[in-house]
Amino acid sequence: MAVTEWHPDGATMCPYRLVLEHVTSKWGVLVLIQLLDGPHRFSELRRAISQVRQVSEKMLTQTLQTLERDGMIHREAHPVIPPRVDYSLTDLGREAAEQVRDLALWTQKRMDAVQEARDAYDAAKRQA
Incomplete structure (x- = not known):
């Protein structure tokens, strides 16, 4: 899929791109991957995510x-x-989370x- 298929007129946010931004946002990635382990209460989710990166209650709520x-995701109030x-x-969500997790694992593996x-790029820039 070409970028122009996502954003044909260049003026408005294409729905595909908006969903992609939600799923791949800093907090979206962490929430989805964490929920692959199974259901979590809000406090458990916040604690688990904060082991990687501190997240405010407001930001986690907005992401959820x-x-x-x-x-x-499914929210069940008891x-x-x-x-x-x-x-x-x-x-x-499980399908998206598995894709995001695979991308995160690939990134870790190929770091x-x-x-x-990056080093080669920086060295070339310094010489230019």
Whole structure:
């Protein structure tokens, strides 16, 4: 798919690209990958994600709402006191999460090659 198929007129955000941004955002990636392990309560999810990168309650809430709206996650509120909410992946979300996880694993595996390319680029720029 060519970029022009995503954004044909260059003036408005194409829906495909918007979903891609949600799924591959800094917090979207971490939420989706974490939920591959199974359902999590909000506090568990925040704690797990914060081991990688500190996330505010507001940002996590916004990310969860966005992914829920896109059909990637399911939010289940239990009628108990204190309130309990569980988040899990939908079938669509599981498919996206597996793709994102594979990309993250590839990035980790190929980091040496990326660093070599960066070093070569930087060296060439310094010589120019």
